[in-house]
Amino acid sequence: MEILRVAILDFCGRRKEKSFCPSEVLRQMFPEDWELFMPDIREVMMAMYREGLIQVSQRGVPVNPFENPNGPVRISGVRKPK
Template sequence: MEVLRTAIFDFCNRRKAKSFCPSEVVRQMFPEDWALFMPDIREVMMVMYREGLIQVSQKGIPVDREENPKGPVRISGIAKPK
């Protein structure tokens, strides 16, 4: 799972303020079998969100940290204070 965590951080760094779908991460890593990794990327995403390392939103609204969201979500990095 550490590789997925690193990949999410990498996407956050490359996308800066833009959000992205978790499927984009696994599609890049596993182009043939990306769908098999969706449960894993969503699990890692929620752990990172609960740790306060990333933002996870649905229709522009942050998801509940205590619930696993159903349907499409977007990941974005945390803005660093200036």
Template structure:
């Protein structure tokens, strides 16, 4: 799980202000078997989101941190505290 968290954070760093789909992370790591890793990357994504390390949105609206979202989501850098 830690490798997926690291990969998500690396994508955030590289994308800077652009959001991305969790599938992009696992596609880059496991091009042939990426679908097998979708549940894992979504779990890692939600752990990082609950920690405040990233933002997770669906149709531009932040998802609930208590529930695993259904359907497509986007990941981006966490907003900096003001």
């Protein structure tokens, strides 16, 4: 779902250094039915993580990019070297 990829990258740009929950993206896009899209955004999120476009963490620790994480996760943009 290309629209979810764009929305995640948009959130990364607006949040700068701050992480966010995937549900925050969906709540903005689909205020009434956001929960229906959680499996979709998690799939897109992990694909983007494997591509190196974003970071995905749980309790501040990066998740394994080749396993689907259980429980809440946070997304953040990739930090560029200074």
